[in-house]
Amino acid sequence: MRTVIRWIMHNGGLRSYERRRSPRNLSLAEREEIAVGIARDESGAVIGRRLGRACSTITREISRNGGRQRYRASVADQRALDQARRPKQPKLARCERLRREVEGRLQQRWSPEQISARLVLDFPDDAAMRISHEAIYQSLFVGSRRALRRDLSKCLRTRRVHRRPRGRRQGGPLKDMAPIAQRPTEVNDRKTPGHWEGDLIIGKGGRSAVATLVERTTRFTMLVRLPYGRTAGSLHAALTTALPSLPDGWVRSLTWDQGKEMADHAQITADTGVPIYFCRPSCPWQRGTNENTNGLLRQYLPKGTDLSPITQRELDQIAVELNSRPRRVLQWMTPLEVFNRTSAMTT
Known part of the structure; x- marks a missing residue:
């Protein structure tokens, strides 16, 4: 131990590390843009689109x-930095009165959820007497955040002394979706144009995404920027703009996987008139044309790339270059050539 102390003193003490802000968090520059947007009376959605952030991030x-009346960028940024400092003292360790209430009710065999909800009713005007059930569990089970006596865990119904890990809860299947088995048989032979396959290319962190649409007969590809991130509303807005822009008769069906971004599929069909069919779970080969095209697109949009700054014009340029590359499956013609030739034959 003395050797370690002498080494630390010889080197000038412990090294201080510069705090680094996670790219997931708002920066000071972004908060200044929010302040400017408030001054212009812009909505949270408009500010979020300009910054590439979700509307809920801006409004919260x-x-x-x-x-809006009291927002100041510098004050908000300093407050965020102060709240991000770790380690933090648990609320139950800071407020003795709250700790006594929680311990007393645990001894009465109340669950943490019951305690959290009841404190709101019993102390409606006292903000200090608020705590979430998760904070109570952490104070019982997590050593670094323990503020309650460990023996109180025996008062819980399960009498566990450790939390049991649980898998992430997945949502159920999409409502009223048409399975791929109901898709017209003409889609399979690839002789009739106008049947498309679609999917998302996900960017860094899973927040940004680009919709990819591939026509099965010609392999013609369209890339559509999602205006509000990876959400059902964003995909709805993107598809209702992109699909009607195609020539008449060139959009007969769309095949997609069962991702939650397609939660508005019924409204998309109502707005565009295009029926949407869904693959079985974990069966990407049922839309293999789109999967292969996404592999080609990774040459332009590598994994780990933040897709939010990419504009629709840049995506259009990528699509033009991809559609101008010859394909073996098209006898070395390009998708654009086959698309134009097929369009001329059908008009």
Whole structure:
């Protein structure tokens, strides 16, 4: 131990590390843009699109920092930095009165969820007497955050002394979806143009995405920027803009996987008139044309790339270059050539 102390003193003490802000968090520059947007009376959705952030991120940032009338970028940024400092002392360790209430109710065999909800009713005007059930569990089970006596865990119904890990809860299947088995048989022979396959290319962190649409007969590819990130509403807006832009008769069906981004599939069909069919779970080969095309697109949009700054014009340029590359499956013609030739024959 003395050797370690002498080495630390010889080297000037412990090294101080510069705090680094995660790219997932808002920066000071982004908060200044939010302040400018508030001054212009812009909505949270408009500000979010300009920054490449979700609308909910903007609205929560504004509401937690005084609302539109009191929002200040520098104050909000400093508050975020202060709240991000670790380690933090648990609330139950800071507030003795709250700790006594929680311990007393645990001894009465109340569950943490019951305690959390009941404190709101018993102390409606006291903000200090608020705590989530998760914070109570952490104070019982997590050593670094323990603020309650360990023996109180025996008062829980399960009498566990450790939390049991649980898998992430997945949502159920999409409502009223048409399975791929109901798709017209003409789709399989690839002789009739106008049947498309679609999917998303996911960017860094899983937040940004680009919709890819591939026509089965010609392999013609369209790339569509999702305006509001990887959400059902964003995909709805993108498809209802892209599909009607194609020539008449060139959109007969669309095949997709069962991702939650297609939660608005019924409304998309109502707005565009295009029936949507869904592959079976974990069967990507049922839309193999799109899967192969996404592999080619990774040459332009590598994995780990943040796709939010990419504009629709840049995506159009990528699509033009991809559609101008000859394909073996098309006897070394390009998708654009086959698309134009097929369009001329059908008009």
